[in-house]
Amino acid sequence: MRGLKPGLLLAAVCCTPVALAQQPTQQQAPASLEELLRQTPTDVTRDVEESTSSRFAQNASEAPSITYVVTDTDIARHGMRNMADVLRSMPGLYVTGDGNFVYVGARGLGRPGDYNSRLLFLIDGMRINENIYDAGLLGSEFFVDVDLIDRVEYAPGPGSALYGNNAFFGVVNIITKGVDKLHGVQVRASADSDRLREVRASVGHRWEQGGEGWLALSAFKQSDIAAQYPLPPGFDRPVKDHNWDRGQRLLGMGRYGGFTLRAGLSHREQGAPGFLPPEAPVPIVQNRNVFNNSFLSAEYQRDLGSDWSLYGAVSSKRSDYLQAFPYVHEDMTPFEFDKRSLGRWYNVDLRVSTQRWRDHELMAGFEYQYDRTQRIVAGPVGEEPDAEFYGNNRRRGLFVQDSWRLNDTHRVTLGLRRDATMMGGTNTNPRFAWIWSGVPDASLKLMYGSAYREANLFEYQVNAPWEAPLPTPERVRTLELAWDHALNHNVQYRASVYASRLRDLISVGQESGVFENSGLIRSVGAELGLERRWAGGQQWQTALSLQRTSDAFGHRLNNSPRALLKMLYSQPLQGDRLRLSWQALSESRRVTATTTLPGYTLLNSTLLWRQSEGLNVALSLYNIGNVRYFDQPDGVGPPLRQEGRVLRLSLTRQFGP
Template identity: 75%
Template structure:
């Protein structure tokens, strides 16, 4: 699809929308209208590991629903996280990096955020990476909602829950019933297809299966090239992949499985005097998991158990020329296999108390990084084996009608990294109608991983100590009537022994003390006509012990999301404004920018959705440098995307 043709199509759709707005809405349209009440008491389960109202949760929690995903044309996890307060996303074409509350360190592969799928830990065990790009297990159409609980979460979740926990909740058969298919294409030469099927039997069992695939060809280079070189590298720039997600449930037993494969082609520049100017690099991701969980209520007690097996396989194939000028490939191969066990028991047996205790175990069966020329003996071989154990207890105590306390404590121990204890405390006051005041304190840690060991080992540098954070936060949430609410929070974090990559020498070491101060302001307004506005401003300042701001740490983030019905919920126009202030990355100063994205969602029938999206409407030219080396990378320009979804069956 050519950009100019797509823009003309977009204008035609807007004209159709304007005419459609003049048509009276049917009863069916009215039944599908967006609720006009603000979502103050949305249910969440991440902050305490059990379902509760977000206003009573012992942390600030942000939620993006499947309705938001469809209305705003969110294509992937990066788009979802980018819309949340306090999070900012960068990318280098191969990996998607997420910074939280003003801290996104070079060389960090999302190891300081814990990512869950339906409550199951999915950070892999080589880099502790949260894999959020096209290699992620879950297609966005299979997501019911995403919960983000910012702040230290190690008192419940242990390692990696340093800046917060992101929980991706997938759809069940209530939303994935029958057969559903989707196809999409955009002006960046990306094509996607997805099919899902779900069934719930009269005997009580239910199952879902989702399959998806994508392909992108002739990807524009993220840096300026001569015209002849730009044409030469396009055939070497491609991305393709596929994934599977399955679930089966009967009674209290749930089985899940997921697999993803992604292969990314990148041009490798051999130099101006080389006989072959460009060769082919490849990055290959293969990931899978299988899990079983069982939950049962026994009177006043609730029992939960889960076991999972996971595998992460990454290959980086780097082309180079030997001294005799023959092409060769250098392989960097990372393989991880690990098992998780999660046992929990909860009870409301004691009046006004909800007590939960749990035990977690992770066995890293395989951790290895192998490097060397393809087909030859490896130059380096790094391997590890680790066992982690965590024991925690938490009590949620309703002291009175207006006072609620949450107290928690967790002890973690590991073969590598030693042991640590992390507490949490939250006091919630609800003495004002439709309002809550929260005072929260918690701590968290992150151990060094095999990737950081691999960087230090060749020069006999010691393995860094575990990094630690302590955070004190005060949050106020207030609904002024049924249609408007606002929230405000301030936090102060003290970080010590942050594991950082030195820029002058490729080694990881512990930094000095770091101070992180921030505030988040937000509001939500809904109108009786179905319009909805969400706005947030995040202010943050992260400095080291000399008072110098850290790299990749913007001082301000601004998010505006607005949706406008044009003909009930059958035709709706939505837009986003995503702004980020200037920051530095190594020696580079990266200017701030603001992006405008907009989506027109048309539902001509109950079983059909057509979405036309325009990303970076102003064609803003902005750059990023997520690993602080090399030249800044140009980010995507204006992109037009057309998507069609069709439901078959009941």
């Protein structure tokens, strides 16, 4: 907690307007109808709807797991620029980056070099972890522009009883906006002091015949990016010239009757400096990382009578990641070394649910994934590859879940899923949740579940040259107790404690240098949260996450902060037309394989001005104190300096009804 003490002090200073907000104000002119429609609810959001924990919509208070939700309103008020900012604001998650990839740790476990494979990421319920690294791609290559997000739901804890592979520490579901929020033409432009420029345009329409749809295109460009590591004198300018990022995204949705069609494309090209030996003709060359991702999905929903409903979805996805490294032969002739990871796969999702039997909500489902292409190829361009690795995998999963209302105060959820894969064999994962609501506006939840993750092609590629065996699937079991209580319409708090046992965790051995299964790992933790709202529209949210994760010898794991503190405050200055919001994000110190990373606190602020119903202007300042903090995402390289102070201006304009 020592690393959080400065954060607690600074956050308290930032939130001093809370005390002032309760003082009586001078009489104001009556609000217009437009202002009344946009006013912030003063009640806490106890009955917010979520659909991640059970794969159907329900109140969060009745869901069989804890679910944290960030809405589009939160995103706009706090100036969240991307998925990293959204996830960074959620309890129990910590986020870092190396300029090329965004890494997410959950509940104290973020293994060095892990590509987010222990969290399952969904877009509108569709699995998007790719099939080479099992990676959740959350950087600038992510499909969804943050302005298109309606809400993000995070259900922590094992989720394999419903979702199968990768739902190890939780499930994150990114739900996009509908035509009701993307109607007409919308245009947004933003620029910041780090030379990042972004533009987005979207068009949405609802036809009288019953169909609706929207299409959005966005692009970004950033140049002269400062290095995250110390440089010799005279290298600053050349490094900035070779450090850049740019890309485009296209996302669309169409719906008619029970059919929904979605499609997305993303292209990102990121440049980084490459350093050659002193005898080379040039000291710095241009390395490139190129991401090309796409998906196409079709969904169908239909009610089969009054008691039954059917859901079916098919999707096709492609991920193409190229790493290009210019180099020189011994005779100083130039060449380029490429490493390409190409994946193509299909998913099928079928579910049937019924309320035919009294007090039961029964659901059964089948999922299938066919990995059509899994390939990693590395070698000089124009020559025979130095290495080629191929995968061939199929996954099948059958699951059933029963949500049973025993009486007015007791509810039980039972679930079971069995997965069979060519690489990982068979895995069976149960879930149990008991929910008691015997106190008004409160709920007590006792939850148990297990999850697994099997080794992927990347881990096979590391082990194969050394003839090391492929690790067996890793597993986790978690028992959690949670209490959620709204003291009145304006104050709500929650508290949860959990204990997890992790077995056969897949990680790189310190001596072997290959992926292998570790011994038993234990994790215990607690998450505390408080939400307060005032009649004047002020909002305050705080979340404290505490955990300890250790191996069989009692040693603390690397990259495992013991404490995370998140505080968010929002203050109207002129009704909802002008609003000032603050964030205080604190993280305790962490130990890596080579160093200790000190704790830190980041302060962010956003001033949101709604000049009219069709124009929003946001001025944001991130890392107000210009705190120098470092991270070591790969666990072995030098610590990398993270983002400093950044000023950002964003304008959004809507045309049409």
